[in-house]
Amino acid sequence: CAAGSEKSFSPAAPAVHSARLPKTCPRAPAAVSAATVAVHADFTEDRVSALSQVSGVLGSQWGDEGKGKLVDVLAPRFDIVARCQGGANAGHTIYNAEGNKFALHLVPSGIIHEGTQCVVGNGVVIHVSGFFGEIDGLESNRVRCDGRILVSDRAHLLFDLHQVVDGLREAELEDSFIGTTKRGIGPCYSSKLDVLFKDAASRFQGFKYSKSMLKEEVERYKRFADRLEPFIADTVHVLNESIQQNKKILVEGGQATMLDIDFGTYPFVTSSSPSAGGICTGLGITPRIIGDLIGVVKAYTSSVGSGPFPTELFGEEGDRLRKAGMEFGTTTGRPRRCGWLDIHSLALKYCCQINGFSSFTKLDVLSGLSEIKVGVSYNQADEQTLQSFPGDLDTLEQVQVHNICYASRYILFLGQLYEVLPGWQSDNSSIRSYSELPQAARRYVERIEELVGVPPYLALSIFLLLFIFIAVVAVIPQSY
CATH class of the missing domain: 1.10.300.10 (Adenylosuccinate Synthetase, subunit A, domain 2)
Structure with a gap:
């Protein structure tokens, strides 16, 4: 979201007796108010159409949040969709109107929309045979690519x-x-x-x-x-000319902030900058023109590869999320590690300070759980609470407390303070209106918004919520 672009609003939390909670516990969640529901219900096409001339869709976790599907939804409202960093290590899965599945790694997800121009910026590294493999797959399904994809003459x-x-x-x-x-x-x-x-x-x-x-x-x-040769262009010139012509540009980020070479869990990171800063360096456009930044966050957390994962779930719980969310890498096919949503790393360092927070994906995967945990604080071995996400990997790996304490709606487990929220049993994969969501689902969304400090009506979670992951619609009824 564009911080400070509109007047802020957030529901007030009820008073909490601090004596009943440990010092590290945040305030208890507020009840879902009628005013909040009204704000969310009005948040539809108007907000999407009002996105700024240059907007970005970025990942706020370890990737696999549903960015490609979100770009697919937004692309018809933009003239250009551009990739700014990464390479074929990031995969976005989308479907066209005929139901054909496309796993794209280099070609921007806007390609399936006939009126959209696609740009692969200078910050992207191009494996040419893989690039043409994607084009061949698209054209074999009657998606026209000639004249619609420009590759930077500065890309390596x-x-x-x-x-x-x-x-x-x-x-x-x-x-x-x-x-x-x-x-x-x-x-x-x-x-x-x-x-x-x-x-x-x-x-x-x-x-x-x-x-x-x-x-x-x-x-x-x-x-x-x-x-x-026909694909090569001076995309820096093309994009800046397009900005002068008031064309709308949507930047499609790859991977996510937790994999950023500077802000991620180094050394378990990628080699580029998937955070907001990578847009300017990867496309050659001024920061002044960048407006809305949509930080996409999944309703739970997943990760491929090694590295610290404080809220990771193992055994049956982890397998259930992995199966319901079809959590297998688009690029490698490897099973993803799954866990509860980690507000500590998202809110304190990456969403609020770098990318913003405005969209939930895969909320329907959580259907059928009796309760849902949200990680809200880290404790070190000496029981000291970390005030920010650590840049030191050793510190992060040592976040561990072996005792378990219960306090109101909070659980302190293995150094991670969880807030426990009630789950919901109904399948919400076909719902298109926020007010129709189960009360517990709305409470979950709004509590996350409170914790990260984003006003509800700045969040794209409601309008885009159920458009994000079409494939889940088919598997959820059989999963629970």
């Missing part, structure tokens, strides 16, 4: 060599592997930064890349050149 090419080195690097790390998609993203960004890539690559045991292999790859890319 990702070679098969980069993918080989990526795999060797993961193998070398063994038990401390990062969990990359092995698509060569890190090595490609390393060579982009001119970090003597050839010397770095030669460090890996088993690395073999002869002159004959190099010649073969060069010849292969020469064959791509003729086909690639």
Whole structure:
């Protein structure tokens, strides 16, 4: 959301007797008010149409929040959809009007809308054969791509060599592997930064890349050149000219803030900046023109790869979320780690301070749970409460308290203070109006809005809520 763009509103919380709660507990959730329901009910097409000239859709967790579907919903209201960072390591799954499924990694999700121009910016690294593979898949399903996709003449090419080195690097790390998609993203960004890539690559045991292999790859890319040439453009000029012409641009972020090379759980991060700052550097546009930033957050949390995950669920609970939400990586097919929503990291560092918070996805996956937990605070081993999300990975990994205490509606477990909210049993996957949601579902949405400090009517969660993940509609009735 665009911070400060409108007058703020949030429901007041009732008084709480502090003696009944531990010092680290936030205020108890407010009841759902009629005024709040009215605000949400009015939040429909008008708010979407009023999005600023340059708006962005960014992930607020570890990725897989439903950004692609959200871009698909918003794209018809924009002239251009642009990718600004990452590469084929990020996958967005969308469906066209005929029900055909597309798993896109490089081509922006706006491509299935005939009137939308797509731009792949200078911050993206391009694996050419993968790029053409996506185009072939689209065109075989009657999605026209010629003349509709522009690739920056400043974007760097990702070679098969980069993918080989990526795999060797993961193998070398063994038990401390990062969990990359092995698509060569890190090595490609390393060579982009001119970090003597050839010397770095030669460090890996088993690395073999002869002159004959190099010649073969060069010849292969020469064959791509003729086909690639019509797509190449000075996208910095194109985008800035489009801004001058008052065209609307939607930026499609890949991955998420928790994977940002500066703000994520380093070293378990990607090699680019999937937060708001990556828009300017990845497209060549001024920060002054960027308006609404839609921070997409899933109603629970998932992650692919290694690294700290304080609210992770294991066993039957984790399997249930994974199955209901079809939590398997679009790029790798690997099962995602699943857990409760983590407000501590989202609110304090990433959503409020960097990207904003305005959209829920996959709320229907939580249907059928008797209660839902929300992580609201971290405690260290010495029982000191962390005031912000730590930049030190060792600190984050040591967040652990072995005792369990109950206080009102809060549970302190393994160093993570949870607020427990009532669940709901009904399937809400076909609901299109906020007022029709179960009261417990509305209470959950509004409590999250309170905790992160976003006024309800700035949140896109209501209008877009049930459009986000079409595939869940089919599986939920059988899941519970």
